[in-house]
Amino acid sequence: xxNTNVVGNVLDLKTAVCREFDxxxxxxxxxxGAGQWAWTWGYVKAVQAVKNKALxxxxxxxxxxxxxxxxxxxLDLFDIYYTSKQDKIKKVENxxxxxxxxxxxxxxxxxxxxYKS
Numbered sequence: 487x488x489n490t491n492v493v494g495n496v497l498d499l500k501t502a503v504c505r506e507f508d509x510x511x512x513x514x515x516x517x518x519g520a521g522q523w524a525w526t527w528g529y530v531k532a533v534q535a536v537k538n539k540a541l542x543x544x545x546x547x548x549x550x551x552x553x554x555x556x557x558x559x560x561l562d563l564f565d566i567y568y569t570s571k572q573d574k575i576k577k578v579e580n581x582x583x584x585x586x587x588x589x590x591x592x593x594x595x596x597x598x599x600x601y602k603s
Contacts, residue, residue: 497555497573504557504565509535512556516541516588527595544571547595552576554591568594 513533528546536542540557555567559580564587568577582590 497567497569497575504539504559505562506538507558509538509541512541515584516591527592545595548598550576550595554595556587566590566594 513535526547528548528551531544533541533543536555540555542553542555544553545551550568552571553567553569553573555569557565557567559565561581563581563583566579566582566587567575569575577594579590579594
């Protein structure tokens, strides 16, 4: 299935087919769940709700530097978009359960083989 949140290679939330959700609640869930893990993602800043369709923030991790967008898809699962500062998509992960969200983010933003799980 083609991802309708992408135009060319750029994330487009203006016309995105994703569900609205309580972005602030998701932010609190990540902060509570990630705890100090989030500090390893580099300087996390510019945390924003985007029209109640996405939570976005910037990171400067070992593996990803740029924006991270988390959206709720039609299956009530999360899609994560890792983009450059210009919103060019670098990586997409689809259908992530809430209980797997922190670990999925950590693996894609920071974790390297030298780290012990």
